[in-house]
Amino acid sequence: MAAAPTVLDNQIDPASLNVPALIRIQDVLVEYGQPGKPPKRILNGVSLDIQAGEFISIVGQTGCGKSTLLRLVLAEEMPTRGQVLIEGAPRRQPDRHCGYVPQKYSLFPDRTVLENITFGLEVTEIGFFGGLSPRRRLRRKQFRSEAISFLLRMGLRESDASKYPHQLSGGMQQRVAIAQALIMRPRILLMDEAFSALDPGTRAGMQRLIKDLWRETGTTVLFVTHNPREAVILATRVIALGRTGADEDGANIVLNLPVPTSGNDDTIAGLIQRVEQTTFPGGGAESDEQAGAPEA
Amino acid sequence: MSVFQIHAHPSRTTVWILSWFLFATGVICYFWVSSNRHRDNPDDRVMPTLRQMSQAFVDSTLKPAEDDEVAANASEQSFARRVRNSMLWKDTVATGRRFLISMALLFPAVLLGLHMGMFPHVGAFFLRFVLFFDKIVALSLLPILFIAFGIDELAKVMLIVVGVAPTIILDAFNLTRGVPKEQIVKGFTLGAGDFSITYRVVLKQIWPRVLNSIRLNLKSVMLFLFAGEMIASTDGLAYRIALLRRHMGMDTIIPYVLWVALLLFLVDFGMRTLNRTLHPWFQEA
Numbered sequence: 175m176a177a178a179p180t181v182l183d184n185q186i187d188p189a190s191l192n193v194p195a196l197i198r199i200q201d202v203l204v205e206y207g208q209p210g211k212p213p214k215r216i217l218n219g220v221s222l223d224i225q226a227g228e229f230i231s232i233v234g235q236t237g238c239g240k241s242t243l244l245r246l247v248l249a250e251e252m253p254t255r256g257q258v259l260i261e262g263a264p265r266r267q268p269d270r271h272c273g274y275v276p277q278k279y280s281l282f283p284d285r286t287v288l289e290n291i292t293f294g295l296e297v298t299e300i301g302f303f304g305g306l307s308p309r310r311r312l313r314r315k316q317f318r319s320e321a322i323s324f325l326l327r328m329g330l331r332e333s334d335a336s337k338y339p340h341q342l343s344g345g346m347q348q349r350v351a352i353a354q355a356l357i358m359r360p361r362i363l364l365m366d367e368a369f370s371a372l373d374p375g376t377r378a379g380m381q382r383l384i385k386d387l388w389r390e391t392g393t394t395v396l397f398v399t400h401n402p403r404e405a406v407i408l409a410t411r412v413i414a415l416g417r418t419g420a421d422e423d424g425a426n427i428v429l430n431l432p433v434p435t436s437g438n439d440d441t442i443a444g445l446i447q448r449v450e451q452t453t454f455p456g457g458g459a460e461s462d463e464q465a466g467a468p469e470a
Numbered sequence: 471m472s473v474f475q476i477h478a479h480p481s482r483t484t485v486w487i488l489s490w491f492l493f494a495t496g497v498i499c500y501f502w503v504s505s506n507r508h509r510d511n512p513d514d515r516v517m518p519t520l521r522q523m524s525q526a527f528v529d530s531t532l533k534p535a536e537d538d539e540v541a542a543n544a545s546e547q548s549f550a551r552r553v554r555n556s557m558l559w560k561d562t563v564a565t566g567r568r569f570l571i572s573m574a575l576l577f578p579a580v581l582l583g584l585h586m587g588m589f590p591h592v593g594a595f596f597l598r599f600v601l602f603f604d605k606i607v608a609l610s611l612l613p614i615l616f617i618a619f620g621i622d623e624l625a626k627v628m629l630i631v632v633g634v635a636p637t638i639i640l641d642a643f644n645l646t647r648g649v650p651k652e653q654i655v656k657g658f659t660l661g662a663g664d665f666s667i668t669y670r671v672v673l674k675q676i677w678p679r680v681l682n683s684i685r686l687n688l689k690s691v692m693l694f695l696f697a698g699e700m701i702a703s704t705d706g707l708a709y710r711i712a713l714l715r716r717h718m719g720m721d722t723i724i725p726y727v728l729w730v731a732l733l734l735f736l737v738d739f740g741m742r743t744l745n746r747t748l749h750p751w752f753q754e755a
Contacts, residue, residue, distance in 0.1 A: 248655065267658060268655050268658035268659050269658060270659060274655055274659040276655075280652065282656075282674075282675070283751055284674045293660055293670075294662075297660065297661055297663075297666050297670065298661035298662075354660070355659070355660075358659075360659070
């Protein structure tokens with residue numbers, strides 16, 4: 175008897191839509207120069223189009239340039255050659271079009287959970303001294319109620335709002351960081367190994383949460399991970415980076431794998447195996463236990 | 471049970487006894503030697519007795535200085551007025567005023583360090599100069615400062631600023647550079663601009679550490695202040711100590727030294743309490 179198909183829940187298949195790319199990475203080369211030494215090449219000739227609404231997992235070995243690619247999209251770093259276009263235009267520095275959830279230091283330690291979530295709204299709408307005017311005070315109240323609803327949506331309690339980040343667990347901190355990013359309604363959400371430091375149980379919960387949020391908001395997600403299983407389960411497309419030649423040549427895309435919207439367990443296992451074999455040919459991929467075991 | 475055990479857990483009583491032991495020993499030794507000296511020579515001025523020091527301290531808190539002609543005929547005044555006209559009060563106020571002005575002038579040093587750390591062009595402009603200035607021994611500049619700014623208040627305040635500001639600037643600079651890059655990127659992605667990030671993200675995060683840095687530099691501030699007062703001043707705690715040294719007035723000098731230590735302790739305690747109250751998130755405070 176054939177196995178029942180497992181729904182992967184990737185309802186949107188934006189790659190199939192004939193629309194201009196939201197993110198266009200064109201023939202990007204990244205080199206880091208050191209005085210007296212030959213430049214170290216990280217990425218070489220990377221080209222990639224990402225459509226709005228896609229969930230892209232970027233997977234690869236340590237040091238293969240996953241985070242560098244993310245920083246290029248974020249415009250925190252500029253390529254040595256080539257260009258990165260967001261909505262058809264290059265960006266000069268990070269801005270509110272991209273939400274960002276790093277692995278560490280994702281929250282401002284001097285602000286409470288509520289203040290962390292409302293920070294973006296306050297700096298963009300209220301400004302430095304604007305908090306003094308009565309109209310702005312009213313707006314601030316609205317921000318707070320919006321932040322509380324985000325907080326509850328993230329599975330946190332209202333009583334957590336007054337806590338400082340150091341009083342929260344790692345998983346709770348990342349939930350707040352996601353709320354902090356999503357409340358700004360960014361077109362793109364960049365997550366740099368955001369779940370790597372979490373225990374398997376928490377990680378599985380976070381994977382479910384981010385998938386649900388992606389489905390609800392339609393935000394384009396770029397998710398950097400070490401784990402092939404996590405990459406396949408979450409994404410609509412898996413991008414694997416690796417080095418095909420000598421180390422000095424830098425990394426390029428070695429696999430651009432669309433994940434089908436539905437498939438049985440064998441299909442998923444096959445995809446995971448393919449990603450593993452391409453990315454970690456000598457073994458060394460993060461185990462499922464380490465990565466949590468999200469429901470497919 | 472060995473004293474030198476890393477895993478030892480001394481009881482509260484033991485900790486209390488150990489921590490006060492050296493104080494008690496010092497005080498006992500002093501008065502033992504002092505009483506011996508006074509037995510040999512009742513007019514000994516090097517190690518005054520407790521009674522002599524108490525009398526001198528009471529005099530300094532209730533009587534004006536001998537050289538204070540304005541307050542000299544104040545013996546008929548009220549207690550509060552006598553305290554306000556007293557030598558100790560006037561010296562404390564004079565030193566305190568200089569201390570507060572110097573501390574206020576250190577605030578721009580914090581801002582300079584912050585901007586140097588945040589904006590690469592500002593950093594490139596100032597860093598080498600501040601690093602060079604930091605290596606200059608401030609006391610060696612004292613004659614130059616007195617020539618350039620005269621021997622009044624400005625020279626003394628400048629001495630403190632020259633002596634302590636480079637350290638505070640470099641501390642603020644390093645603390646700013648130590649803020650994780652992720653925090654700054656996060657700020658940008660949440661819509662903050664360069665100055666919003668500088669003041670609302672970075673300054674807020676480094677502020678408790680900056681306060682700690684200033685607190686740890688309090689002794690340097692007082693050192694430069696005392697140097698200035700001892701060399702060229704007509705009032706102030708250090709001026710009085712230097713003046714009394716000429717007359718071997720140890721009965722007043724020792725209470726003055728203890729008074730300065732107490733004041734410094736109170737300022738330190740106040741800053742620590744303030745830091746804890748203003749920054750409950752700051753674990754190291």
